[in-house]
Amino acid sequence: MDTNLHQHTRRGPRGPYRRHSIEFKRAIVEQSLQPGLSVSRLARRHDINANQIFAWRKAYREGRLEEAKFVPVVIHEAEVPGTNRVPDNVPPVASGRLIIECKEARLSVEGRPDAQALAQVLAVLLR
Secondary structure, rough: OOOOOOOOOOOOOOOOOOOHHHHHHHHHHHHHOOOOOOHHHHHHHHOOOOHHHHHHHHHHHHHOOOOOOOOOOOOOOOOOOOOOOOOOOOOOOOEEEEEEEEOOOEEEOOOOOHHHHHHHHHHOOOO
């Protein structure tokens, strides 16, 4: 005996995946965290699978539903003792260190990296 009182039409073939904005995902997660709210009903209301909401909740807890944030960078000029500026005959410093931590990855760059290679690595890291 079927206990489902509502008949649902079967969906056709799958179309392309839907892309939801981070703001939308955060809003759905925050609604789902309200006491007494049914995740199943929330999912049906927005035509989303309930498992998707649970995946978004996990990402939310792990901090992966945050907008990309940039921190201010301050560059100090190298100082030569006794003067306020670097003499013209001093070659540019060819060493330095940049550490970027994103998600579960840590990128450490030393020296003078190729700008194009660094841009490609950052593009992959920030996906």
